[in-house]
Amino acid sequence: MRIICPHCGARDRREFTYQGDAVALERPAPDAGGAAWDDYLHNRENPAGVTRDLWYHEQGCGAWLVVTRNTVTHAVLTTDLAATVREGLA
Amino acid sequence: MRFSGLRVLKEGLTGNTGWTPHWRDPEPKSDYDVIIIGGGGHGLSTAYYLARNHGITNVAVLEKGYVGGGNVGRNTTIVRANYFLPGNSEFYSHSLKLWEGLEHDLNYNVMHSQRGLINLFHSDGQRDAFARRGNAMINQGDDAVLLDREGVRKHLPYLDFDNTRFPVYGGLLHPRGGTARHDAVAWGYARGADTRGVDLIQNCEVTGIDIENGTVKGVQTTRGTIRAKKVAMVVAGRSGQVAAMAGMRLPIESHILQAFVTEGIKPVINHVVSFGMGHFYISQSDKGGLVFGGDLDFYASYAQRGNLPMMEHVMEAGMTLMPMIGKAKVLRSWGGVMDMSPDGSPVIDKTDIGGLFLNCGWNYGGFKAVPASGWATAHLIATGTPHDTAAGFRLDRFRTGRGLMDEEGTGSQHNLH
Numbered sequence: 110m111r112i113i114c115p116h117c118g119a120r121d122r123r124e125f126t127y128q129g130d131a132v133a134l135e136r137p138a139p140d141a142g143g144a145a146w147d148d149y150l151h152n153r154e155n156p157a158g159v160t161r162d163l164w165y166h167e168q169g170c171g172a173w174l175v176v177t178r179n180t181v182t183h184a185v186l187t188t189d190l191a192a193t194v195r196e197g198l199a
Numbered sequence: 200m201r202f203s204g205l206r207v208l209k210e211g212l213t214g215n216t217g218w219t220p221h222w223r224d225p226e227p228k229s230d231y232d233v234i235i236i237g238g239g240g241h242g243l244s245t246a247y248y249l250a251r252n253h254g255i256t257n258v259a260v261l262e263k264g265y266v267g268g269g270n271v272g273r274n275t276t277i278v279r280a281n282y283f284l285p286g287n288s289e290f291y292s293h294s295l296k297l298w299e300g301l302e303h304d305l306n307y308n309v310m311h312s313q314r315g316l317i318n319l320f321h322s323d324g325q326r327d328a329f330a331r332r333g334n335a336m337i338n339q340g341d342d343a344v345l346l347d348r349e350g351v352r353k354h355l356p357y358l359d360f361d362n363t364r365f366p367v368y369g370g371l372l373h374p375r376g377g378t379a380r381h382d383a384v385a386w387g388y389a390r391g392a393d394t395r396g397v398d399l400i401q402n403c404e405v406t407g408i409d410i411e412n413g414t415v416k417g418v419q420t421t422r423g424t425i426r427a428k429k430v431a432m433v434v435a436g437r438s439g440q441v442a443a444m445a446g447m448r449l450p451i452e453s454h455i456l457q458a459f460v461t462e463g464i465k466p467v468i469n470h471v472v473s474f475g476m477g478h479f480y481i482s483q484s485d486k487g488g489l490v491f492g493g494d495l496d497f498y499a500s501y502a503q504r505g506n507l508p509m510m511e512h513v514m515e516a517g518m519t520l521m522p523m524i525g526k527a528k529v530l531r532s533w534g535g536v537m538d539m540s541p542d543g544s545p546v547i548d549k550t551d552i553g554g555l556f557l558n559c560g561w562n563y564g565g566f567k568a569v570p571a572s573g574w575a576t577a578h579l580i581a582t583g584t585p586h587d588t589a590a591g592f593r594l595d596r597f598r599t600g601r602g603l604m605d606e607e608g609t610g611s612q613h614n615l616h
Contacts, residue, residue, distance in 0.1 A: 110506050123508045127498040129452070129614040143598065150612060151450035151541050151597040155439030157501040180453070180501045 238262025244573020436536025
């Protein structure tokens with residue numbers, strides 16, 4: 110599995126650390142309530158197919174990435190800088 | 200058809216022509232008391248104990264593929280009761296006791312082999328932790344023996360004891376730990392359930408769960424509508440998709456865990472050996488293959504196969520611990536889809552939907568749990584109350600924070616177990 114870093118190009122999966130579902134970009138407000146925090150921390154769509162998750166290019170440029178990939182085929186579809194995705198959410 | 204030594208002899212002398220299929224292949228009925236979604240180890244044992252312990256036999260097990268084709272046939276077959284936390288400890292202790300009587304109970308040879316399991320340690324701190332774990336196991340009524348370096352050497356003379364990074368200080372021996380024949384466990388439970396009247400419906404994928412006024416009414420399948428008073432979701436790595444049909448989101452991420460087997464060789468490894476610092480464990484099958492594995496690949500996946508970095512890591516750890524295995528050729532590798540929960544412990548519980556039950560979150564430890572999980576899930580379905588041994592496996596513990604069971608002590612969030 111190779112992941113395409115927007116800065117560094119296609120790199121070996123070993124250079125990246127997996128953080129988990131990209132839900133981490135949408136942290137609820139501190140007073141959002143128990144249900145919102147339970148969803149954020151625990152509950153997952155867990156799709157068999159296309160998913161978006163966060164990877165850290167630890168042994169490369171140090172960027173946080175949102176990787177869109179397929180959990181059934183391991184194909185990496187697109188990669189975006191997490192900072193850019195975050196700005197889009199704001 | 201009962202199995203016995205005499206029967207084997209008779210069949211051997213008459214050309215093995217008298218064996219019959221182990222279970223029927225029935226058409227689904229339109230209505231059942233209980234439907235179990237998932238014909239893996241946990242689903243089959245649930246069906247078996249519903250019939251055996253509670254007399255509930257109007258039961259269908261719906262399996263989208265074939266019986267035993269999922270994780271119960273894709274694991275490394277280890278059976279142990281060396282858990283530490285209350286909630287887990289009594290559950291796995293119960294499971295091991297059921298394993299010890301399983302072959303007589305099922306009249307089926309599941310090749311349960313209590314060859315002993317040794318967890319190695321490599322520092323003073325780790326020794327303390329294992330001494331504490333051993334005490335917890337003994338308090339639970341199970342067995343544990345703390346071995347020093349020479350004690351380990353008597354059991355496992357082939358280890359590299361003087362490894363620079365991880366010298367072997369000793370190990371915690373769990374004499375009643377061991378292995379079993381994974382497929383036979385599925386087949387034995389399938390046959391036992393079928394004999395008691397349970398319908399095992401293979402090639403029958405559930406495509407919808409019918410819910411009216413907050414109560415489950417049945418399921419839609421590729422073989423038609425089937426109604427039932429109670430429905431249990433027992434689908435391991437696929438829990439997210441099945442629960443979504445009931446409008447639920449689960450605290451589950453599915454991850455890949457790889458395992459490997461070498462060509463068959465003469466007996467060299469007589470125990471189950473676990474090398475936690477290298478994320479490596481190994482046993483030798485009765486056929487002679489070295490069966491070993493490591494940690495998760497650590498990214499969400501349903502691929503049933505892993506990637507090369509974890510393979511390389513596992514092989515390196517194996518060579519670090521026992522260089523003698525280096526010449527054995529790896530024949531096969533495979534991956535299982537693990538239903539990982541945030542705290543690393545499972546769920547056996549009711550849902551907010553009437554008559555709908557959930558069994559999931561087995562992480563990478565589902566095989567050894569098969570007997571006790573089925574026992575407890577059947578109890579919950581039949582009586583409506585959790586079984587004593589599984590009382591801690593509540594679904595709401597993540598929402599409330601009460602009763603989390605984080606066996607590894609790493610924290611209760613995804614990607615830490």
